[in-house]
Amino acid sequence: MKKVGVIMGSISDFETVKPAIDVLKELGVPFEAHVYSAHRCPAEASAFARGARENGFGAIIAAAGKAAHLAGALAAQTTLPVIGIPVKSSTLDGLDALLSTVQMPAGIPVATVAIDGAQNAGLLAAQILAVSEPELAEKLDGQRAAMRDAVLAKDEELQKKL
Numbered sequence: 001m002k003k004v005g006v007i008m009g010s011i012s013d014f015e016t017v018k019p020a021i022d023v024l025k026e027l028g029v030p031f032e033a034h035v036y037s038a039h040r041c042p043a044e045a046s047a048f049a050r051g052a053r054e055n056g057f058g059a060i061i062a063a064a065g066k067a068a069h070l071a072g073a074l075a076a077q078t079t080l081p082v083i084g085i086p087v088k089s090s091t092l093d094g095l096d097a098l099l100s101t102v103q104m105p106a107g108i109p110v111a112t113v114a115i116d117g118a119q120n121a122g123l124l125a126a127q128i129l130a131v132s133e134p135e136l137a138e139k140l141d142g143q144r145a146a147m148r149d150a151v152l153a154k155d156e157e158l159q160k161k162l
């Protein structure tokens with residue numbers, strides 16, 4: 001199976017990014033996680049993205065806060081799918097990172113999840129790989145079924161209270 005690259009702009013982003021890593025671990029998706037800043041070590045960030053396809057990656061998650069250029073900067077160097085996580089790490093509550101990540105100019109797409117939406121980033125990366133991994137697709141279907149059952153169980157509880 002292809003790997004997922006999980007890149008964060010700073011080690012201070014780690015706790016926010018961790019749910020993406022947890023999802024990948026739970027689903028048995030291979031991954032590598034790195035700290036590469038678009039601003040503080042742009043050469044290393046670019047080199048990772050340029051080599052990602054030949055190094056066995058199938059998707060990249062990029063998490064950054066403030067003027068969050070990381071996802072776009074990585075996407076500029078690869079045609080692998082890039083998923084951006086805007087991180088709430090500033091006085092602007094993550095709105096700055098959301099806009100920086102989501103407002104990509106035409107030609108270089110970044111699939112942006114919610115502010116601090118790392119769990120969905122992990123799931124979306126897994127869904128991308130699952131296009132050609134039937135066993136992974138089955139695991140994802142299983143998770144959806146469990147989610148549905150949990151909601152319907154809560155509905156049943158609610159009906160008893162009413």
Ligand code: RP5
Nearest residue numbers: 009010012064065066087089
């Ligand atoms: C961004 O600036 C990082 O992604 C982080 O969210 C934010 C603050 O970084 P540190 O100053 O904590 O390293 O580049």
